[in-house]
Amino acid sequence: MKKKILLIFIISIALSCNSNKNKEKVEQLEQLEQQLEFQKNKNDSLLQINRSLTIEKKELAEKKEDKEENYVKEENIRHLLEEDSWITIDNKKLLSFVFEDLNLEKRDLETAIRTSWIFYPAYGEYPFWSEDYFANHMISKINRSTESLEKMLTTEIKALAYSIFKQNNLYKNCGAYSIVKSLLLSYEGFKNEKEPLAQIYQIASKSRKQDDAITPIIMSMATNEILDALSDLNYTTYKKYSFTRQETRLVTIYTFWARRYNEGNLEFTYSILKELHQNMTDEDVLINSDQITNDYNQIQ
DSSP states (O other), X not given: OHHHHHHHHHHHHHHHHHHHHHHHHHHHHHHHHHXXXXXXXXXXXXHHHXXXXXXXXHHXXXXXXXXXXXXXXXXHHGGGTSTTOTTXXXXXXXXXXXXXXXXXTTSOHHHHHHHOSTTOGGGGGOTTSOHHHHHHHHHHTOOOSHHHHXXXXXXXXXXXXXXXXXXXXXXXXXXXXXXXXXXXXXXXXXXXXXXXXXXXXXXXXXXXXXXXXXXXXXXXXXXXXXXXXXXXXXXXXXXXXXXXXXXXXXXXXXXXXXXXXXXXXXXXHHHHHHHHHHHHHOOXXXXXXXXXXXHHHHTO
């Protein structure tokens, strides 16, 4: 009996020791699992940080690229800081700059307008690249409404334009006399019938081959007096380039009015041109427009 009890006791002790060992192993496994979970979370955090840093690096690179592309050099905006800068001298600076760019002492008016970049709005998207670009930007932002133009074209501004045109008979020599007179004559022809202008604008704004498409309309409106004013003989004293002809000058005249009609400042523009012409020549341009309107109606 004693032997049996002793055997049971020994077996109990053995089982107890084995149980303790299993418990220790379980605890070790749990610790390893916790460590693995910790490392996994740590790795996930590092990956997230890495992704954030990658995005931030990309954004910084883009900002650097934008800064380099849009960087404004001091010399490019120095014209804004001078005493007679664009932002301190009303519109006189702009008008003077336009005349300087057109260079009418050497180029006829149509050639100057056709070859100058200053009136093309696309350049105005980069106003701080240079003073030239800033001038283009200023022109592109002009409000074309009659009310705005009345405020902008002050007595001082008009006097400045008159004084420039009067120098060395510039008004006549560069062809401005011929162009402005033709503008006034053509206005008298359509002032009571604006449909031709609407049609010209619609065609010219959609067709690259606008000259061919609108020439029949224009020729039906042009009088002998307009044709005579725009002839090579009467146009300018300067050398005549191949791309400026009587036909192209006619297109310039009527597309000019078509744009003014679309902007809604037709009558005001006429009054400004009439005042300019009278100051330069003392002429009063009048024409009977009935025949022009009838000619236009015949081609419809």
